[in-house]
Amino acid sequence: MRVAFAGTPEFALPALTALLESHEVVGVLTQPDRPSGRGRHLSASPVKRLAEQRRLPLLQPASLRDASAQAQLAAWNPEALIVVAYGLILPVAVLTLPRLGCLNIHASLLPRWRGAAPVQRAILAGDAVTGVSIMQMDAGLDTGPVLLTRTRAIGARETAQMLQAALATLGAGALLEALDGLAKGALEARPQPQAGVTYAAKIGKSEARIDWRRPAADIDRQVRAFIPWPIAETMLDGERLRIHAAEVFGDHKIANALPKDDISPQFGAIIAIRDGIMLILCGDGSLLGVRRLQKPGGRVLEVSDFAHNRTLAGRRLG
Secondary structure (H helix, E strand, C coil): CEEEEEECCHHHHHHHHHHHHHCEEEEEECCCCEEECCCCEEECCHHHHHHHHCCCCEECCCCCCCHHHHHHHHHHCCCEEEEECCCCCCCHHHHCCCCCCEEEEECCCCCCCEECCHHHHHHHCCCCEEEEEEEECCCCCCCCCEEEEEEEECCCCCCHHHHHHHHHHHHHHHHHHHHHHHHHCCCCCECCCCCCCCEECCCCHHHHECCCCCCHHHHHHHHHHCCCCCCCEEEECCEEEEEEEEEEECHHHHHHHCCCCCCCCCCCEEEEEECCEEEEECCCCCEEEEEEEECCCCCEEEHHHHCCCCCCCCCECC
16 A cells, blocks of 8 residues: 655654554655754664665645645645654645544553543553554544554563553554554454543653652652653752652551651651662652662662761751
8 A cells, every 4th residue: 555654753664664564655754854962963763774775755844734745745646644653733735635544553442541641640540551542633623533442461570661662563563453454455444432532642841740749659750651752750959860660668568667756757758768669659649669769960870879977867858
């Protein structure tokens, strides 16, 4: 099948790679180069780098409402446009251009978690299961009919980065199934149900700050959901600390960790450093065990290295 591809980040690469192996990719759309890194030098997207490596026709319009971009897409004459984390709105003129329409890989089980950050929101909410939906795009926000879904459990220690990588691979396989079904006329899109709609708002940097009054389980999900960005953070003596790895300590471990005197520690208090783990008191009386953290401008450290020659027990994060 003749397909065009629209995508930008690393999440889109498995799908583009799969298409290159089994279909005719007639052109690639990706976002314009953006400044990145400390030097703010222009950087090509992962999809652009792969497209250039494979010598594919490439467009980087600032908007798909541009007539010249639409004309070039039409000249490619794709039977379908595959959209994976592209990041630009597709106007109706583009949505209706390919014979089979525009297909999107969305990293959730629609209609749950429509929107920009479905992976992070699923982890934050404590969802046990997620997956991918192959959707026929329409003018709404992830509201189009669904061709097929594939489910996957969310691991207890899984970060957003890990889960996104797994769903990218799962989505690539599901996309090939959907294209095969469409080509054979054996697959029909089903409207999304009205019940169960939730929205995955874009993650904001302000959400990274840890509130130690919350239960340890909530904070653990916050840490995992914000890897690789924006990284959950707290303050220690006026200095920011980013938390890169943590885990909840069960009730059976709390009694042995809490002080034996009559002092009642406050939420965010560092109870102890045990076996390379920083034990922190949280809002429901549970403990969060921090394993890796980072000071501003520094490298990620194991707690045992961070705590070397420091007295931390009794101090408070917040």
